[in-house]
Amino acid sequence: MLIVDRMLLGGIKFVLGKVAAAVDAELNDDSRLREELLAAQMRLELGEITEEELARLEAELLPRLREIRGRQGGEAAQTLESGEYKVVGVEATADFEKE
Amino acid sequence: MLRFYAGKGGAGKTTCAAAVALALARGGKRTLLVSTDPAHSLGDALEARLSASPRSVRGKLFAAQMDADRALSRWLGARERSLRAIASRGTYLDDEDIDSLFRLSLPGVDELVGLTELRRLSRGFDEVVVDTAPTGHTLRLLAMPATLARLGQVLDDLQAKHRALARSLRGSVRRDAEDALIDELQEEASSLHELLRSAEAQFHWVTLPEELALQETRDGVSALRQSGLRVERLIANRLTPKADGPCSFCLARRAEEARVLERARAIGLPLYGVPEQAREPRGSRDLSAVALALRSPLRSGRIRNRTTPPSVAAPVADQDWLEDVAGAGVRLVFFGGKGGVGKTTAAATAALSIARRGDRVLLLSTDPAHSIGDVLDAAVGDEEREVEPRLWAREPDAARAFERRREKYRTAVEELFAALRGGSSFDAPYDRAVMEDLIELAPPGLDELFALLAVIEALQRYPVVVVDTAPTGHALRLLELVGKAREWVQVLLQIQLKYRRVTGLGELARDLTGTARELRELQQLLVDPRRSRFVAVTRPAALPREETARLLSALRRLRIATPALLVNAITPPGCSRCRRVAAAEQEELRRLRRIRRGCAMLGAPWIAPAPRGGEALARFGRTWTRME
Numbered sequence: 001m002l003i004v005d006r007m008l009l010g011g012i013k014f015v016l017g018k019v020a021a022a023v024d025a026e027l028n029d030d031s032r033l034r035e036e037l038l039a040a041q042m043r044l045e046l047g048e049i050t051e052e053e054l055a056r057l058e059a060e061l062l063p064r065l066r067e068i069r070g071r072q073g074g075e076a077a078q079t080l081e082s083g084e085y086k087v088v089g090v091e092a093t094a095d096f097e098k099e
Numbered sequence: 100m101l102r103f104y105a106g107k108g109g110a111g112k113t114t115c116a117a118a119v120a121l122a123l124a125r126g127g128k129r130t131l132l133v134s135t136d137p138a139h140s141l142g143d144a145l146e147a148r149l150s151a152s153p154r155s156v157r158g159k160l161f162a163a164q165m166d167a168d169r170a171l172s173r174w175l176g177a178r179e180r181s182l183r184a185i186a187s188r189g190t191y192l193d194d195e196d197i198d199s200l201f202r203l204s205l206p207g208v209d210e211l212v213g214l215t216e217l218r219r220l221s222r223g224f225d226e227v228v229v230d231t232a233p234t235g236h237t238l239r240l241l242a243m244p245a246t247l248a249r250l251g252q253v254l255d256d257l258q259a260k261h262r263a264l265a266r267s268l269r270g271s272v273r274r275d276a277e278d279a280l281i282d283e284l285q286e287e288a289s290s291l292h293e294l295l296r297s298a299e300a301q302f303h304w305v306t307l308p309e310e311l312a313l314q315e316t317r318d319g320v321s322a323l324r325q326s327g328l329r330v331e332r333l334i335a336n337r338l339t340p341k342a343d344g345p346c347s348f349c350l351a352r353r354a355e356e357a358r359v360l361e362r363a364r365a366i367g368l369p370l371y372g373v374p375e376q377a378r379e380p381r382g383s384r385d386l387s388a389v390a391l392a393l394r395s396p397l398r399s400g401r402i403r404n405r406t407t408p409p410s411v412a413a414p415v416a417d418q419d420w421l422e423d424v425a426g427a428g429v430r431l432v433f434f435g436g437k438g439g440v441g442k443t444t445a446a447a448t449a450a451l452s453i454a455r456r457g458d459r460v461l462l463l464s465t466d467p468a469h470s471i472g473d474v475l476d477a478a479v480g481d482e483e484r485e486v487e488p489r490l491w492a493r494e495p496d497a498a499r500a501f502e503r504r505r506e507k508y509r510t511a512v513e514e515l516f517a518a519l520r521g522g523s524s525f526d527a528p529y530d531r532a533v534m535e536d537l538i539e540l541a542p543p544g545l546d547e548l549f550a551l552l553a554v555i556e557a558l559q560r561y562p563v564v565v566v567d568t569a570p571t572g573h574a575l576r577l578l579e580l581v582g583k584a585r586e587w588v589q590v591l592l593q594i595q596l597k598y599r600r601v602t603g604l605g606e607l608a609r610d611l612t613g614t615a616r617e618l619r620e621l622q623q624l625l626v627d628p629r630r631s632r633f634v635a636v637t638r639p640a641a642l643p644r645e646e647t648a649r650l651l652s653a654l655r656r657l658r659i660a661t662p663a664l665l666v667n668a669i670t671p672p673g674c675s676r677c678r679r680v681a682a683a684e685q686e687e688l689r690r691l692r693r694i695r696r697g698c699a700m701l702g703a704p705w706i707a708p709a710p711r712g713g714e715a716l717a718r719f720g721r722t723w724t725r726m727e
Binding site for chain 1: 604612615
């Protein structure tokens with residue numbers, strides 16, 4: 001029983017992870033990154049982070065922003081098409097430590 | 100009877116109000132004299148120690164200096180539970196958010212309860228005489244019933260959602276404490292509105308017989324009349340008495356006054372005149388002389404003498420004072436002080452000298468009763484204008500700026516609320532009503548807020564900005580607002596970050612972040628003595644001197660540099676009366692030296708007629724001297 005529960009749970013988690021990744025990919029345009037930058041600037045004004053921390057964040061985010069902008073107009077971004085999906089593969093492994 | 104003494108700062112509202120109150124009390128009426136100006140000088144005029152609650156001064160005369168901040172805290176304290184309940188029912192903010200919003204204060208909000216407090220204090224008196232703040236802010240105070248009514252409307256919208264919810268769950272709505280608060284606000288608003296327009300209230304406009312004051316009088320009186328208030332009389336204060344000998348200075352002043360008074364008659368109000376006293380009226384004996392002059396209107400015989408006087412030759416000095424006022428590297432200079440000391444003329448003179456030195460400079464007015472256009476003798480408005488080479492001028496229009504911002508944010512705020520609603524369609528009509536009324540609600544303290552934004556904007560485009568401020572009380576509010584506005588913006592940023600996953604960060608967040616940064620930079624600039632400074636302007640008389648002392652210590656608390664103190668309108672030697680006045684002024688100058696706290700003391704002579712236009716101002720600037 002316990003094993004079935006865990007398998008089921010793992011499966012749902014996996015599917016959710018996939019969906020989240022797809023949504024992320026879709027949202028991973030420059031507006032998403034710009035929002036991250038804005039949030040960092042807001043934190044600076046609130047005294048939650050220092051100028052140095054903001055500079056570090058900018059150094060990390062700005063190249064990604066440029067990269068995305070470079071890619072735009074090139075190959076179409078991978079997006080999830082609407083329609084019915086069949087969920088399979090409860091046995092697949094997934095790494096949820098990252099987030 | 101409620102008598103308001105309104106008018107330009109420094110015209111003598113306090114003196115006239117005190118004199119009339121004293122006379123009413125002597126006539127057997129139980130009289131209250133109350134000041135609503137945040138920079139009180141009523142105690143100085145009465146030579147009595149006053150407080151926020153009425154104290155007996157002598158006989159049947161009582162006096163009080165309104166502490167609007169405290170009145171507001173008391174008012175809010177008694178209603179906080181209900182306000183919180185409405186806020187949490189009607190918005191998506193949680194207790195923590197509401198807490199942080201409640202802890203904030205905004206200068207100017209106190210004016211919201213000023214009239215309510217006035218009525219509370221008036222209870223039990225036959226006569227109430229009100230010494231008001233200078234023109235611009237008094238007009239705001241009088242507009243408060245309308246603001247109060249709008250506030251009630253916003254709260255009612257917020258509550259409407261709760262009522263609908265209760266109706267759908269219980270089938271009926273019970274009236275609660277929150278509904279009672281909303282009714283109270285709306286009743287208060289309409290009864291104050293009526294009181295001000297009833298036979299129980301009248302306005303007396305106090306002015307000086309000067310060109311600048313006359314312009315402000317025309318605008319002020321027509322603003323009062325337009326809002327349906329009863330202006331009873333016009334009082335011209337500090338009229339120059341006849342010279343007791345040949346005196347070109349007295350002649351020049353009297354000729355100028357005669358010209359101004361003749362035009363003042365055209366306003367169509369009974370005109371009263373108070374002659375200048377040998378020393379500033381203080382205490383009951385001096386005030387009786389003023390009351391006597393106010394008994395009957397000015398005879399038109401007083402208005403003669405139209406001979407053009409020989410111009411008064413003034414000594415010419417070089418402009419070494421410019422180094423004290425705006426040396427190299429200085430970006431922001433405030434000119435401030437009691438009403439009527441000549442702030443605007445001084446600020447315009449300094450700005451002109453800076454421009455002629457070769458720097459591009461913006462002269463910016465933050466007094467809602469603008470007069471830099473009158474002093475420069477040029478049309479100046481909300482748009483910046485180059486009045487002469489490198490000298491730009493602007494009189495910001497707070498109402499218009501608010502309108503622009505409101506339009507800009509209307510969509511953004513609506514989207515934010517839609518997102519916070521989280522897709523539920525149940526309460527949409529209520530939210531829309533709340534938003535629409537909230538956006539219409541011009542917050543009190545609006546003038547200071549937009550003045551501040553105008554300063555920030557100006558600093559981005561001009562190497563030097565000279566600010567002509569509102570009289571002391573409101574100038575200090577403007578400076579305090581920098582820190583307080585930053586707190587507000589920070590709380591709004593926190594709320595946006597908190598609900599970021601739901602609402603996203605849009606244009607509003609970007610603008611707020613920009614404003615937070617600009618306020619932080621302005622805060623740093625203000626306390627840097629190499630880049631910004633405040634020039635205190637005063638006259639050699641007791642009331643301005645005492646206000647200057649309070650101004651200097653307030654600025655020290657705010658850590659704003661005050662390198663120069665300008666003593667304006669020093670009487671030149673002339674007839675024996677002039678010499679008597681000059682001797683009294685010398686005594687005041689000695690006292691000023693003791694309170695100046697290390698700032699350089701600059702002196703400027705009284706010029707009649709007052710300088711207007713570029714050339715006259717440039718000549719005036721050459722008469723300023725360092726007095727050591």
